Amino acid sequence: MANDVCATGSSRLTIDLDAIRANYRLLAARVAPAACGAVVKADAYGLGAAWVAPVLRDAGCGIFFVAQLCEAIALRAALGTAGDIFILNGLDPGCEALCADRGFVPVLNSASQVARWRALARERGSALPAALQIDSGMSRLGLDAAAVEALTGDAGFAREVPLRLLMTHLACADEPGNPANAAQLARFAAARALFPGVPASIANSGGSFLPDGFHCDVARAGIALYGAPPSALAEGLRPVAALSARVIQIREIGAGTGVGYGLDYVASERRRLATIGIGYADGWPRHLSGRGAAWHRGQRLPIVGRVSMDSLTVDISSLPDDALAEGDSVELLGPSQSLDDVAGDAGTISYEILTQLxxxxxxxxxDGAQQ
Known part of the structure; x- marks a missing residue:
């Protein structure tokens, strides 16, 4: 199955839907009896929510998380009527009515978001469900302890905003031994006690591999769905994305010849080079200049010179002369090079590599399951 966004592109991104299904089932079993929700923000981490979300729905997922209202609208079109959709960043001012009309669940992260949502409930004379995020120590999104306590003493809040979920986010779930995890769990437990009976969620992908106490009622699986281990504890995940790109030119250069913008690389001896049709406009980081590599049949082909907007150059001197020709493809993500490998070479994280493609x-x- 292929889409038609760029059917004749020089590079090919292959997304294994069966691997996504298998990863979801592994995570769901890992956190059971908690429910396993799916984070499909940023167009399913760059892999295409319109394709990914229905696979997750059919695998049993009934809870989806996006970051913005526009993502929720697009996701509903892909999912049909199935599944609850939570908006993690809450709502921009003025978007409350549209969110309520579409039946999405905003995550209220601040006193002002709470006030606007309550105002709409009062205006309409009906309760409007929402989720509430608590800041348990990450200092990014969520209400602080004083704001949470104020809400618990406000009887009108419970009437106007029935809570579907109480949540927080772990700052260090990718470091299982970090004491910040236990500290956040303890703070969240204190907040949960103020909202008896409300389902709770603290575990992201990394939290799903922490002890059972972190799983609460709902886990929010993100990067692990897409095949990148969120911590050293994560095992059994299947890679989802493979990326290859075509050779558009092969040349030989002599000693003293520079390559690419700035001529940062200068050959010390005769070399054979291949120019590959992928660059930073395709999400392949410029920071891989002189550090990253492509692969061909298990052979590492180092990037020489700078990664350009539409191309990069690799040294193929280690290959037989007839091993590569113009029009052939080299591997950028696949059996020889994982997301984490590329992220390490680029000095970043797998999330950024994936979402920037x-x-x-x-x-x-x-989808091997459908063949």
């Missing part, structure tokens, strides 16, 4: 790749969605 551009729209020029020819996308091929494969």
């Amino acid at each position: 551009g729209r020029r790749h020819r996308r091929l969605y494969v």
Whole structure:
């Protein structure tokens, strides 16, 4: 199955839908009896929510998380009527009525978001469900302890805003031994006690591999769904994305010849080079210049010179002369090079590599379970 965004692109991104299904089932079993929700924000981490979300729905997922209202609207079109959709960032001022009309569940992160949502409930004369985020120590989103306590003493809040979920976010779930995890869990437990009977959620992908006490009622699986281990404890996840790109030119250069913008790389001896049709406009980081690599049949081909907007150059001197020709493809993500490998070379994280992959790749969605 392929889409038509760029059917003739020089690079091909293959998304394994069966791997996503398998990863979801592994995570769901890991956190049971808690429910396992799916984070499909940023277009399912760049892999295409319109393709990914229905697979997760059919695998049994009934809870989905996005970051913005526009993502929720697009996701509902992909999912149909099935599944609850939570908006993690809450709502921009003026978007409350649209959110309520569409039946989405906003995550209220601040006193002002709470006030606007309550105002709409009073205006309409009907309760409007929401989720509430507590800041348990990350200092990013969520109400502080004083604001939470004020809400618990406000009888009108419970009438106007029946809570569907109480949540917080772990800052260090990718470091299982970090004491911040236990500290956040303790603070969240104190907040939960103020809202008896409300389902709770603290575990992200990394939290799903922490002890059972972190799983609460709902886990929010994100990067693990897409095949990147969120911590050293995560085992059994299947890679989801594979990326290859075509050779557009092969040349030989002599000693003293520079390569690419700035001529940062200068050959010390005769070298054979291949220019590959992928660059930072396709989400392949410029920080891989002189550090990253492509692969061909298990052979590492180092990037020489700078990654350009639409191309990069690799040294193929280690290959037989007839091993690569113009039009052939090299591996960028696959059996020889994982997301974490690329992220390490680029000095970043797998999340950034995945979400930055551009729209020029020819996308091929494969599903072994449907074949």
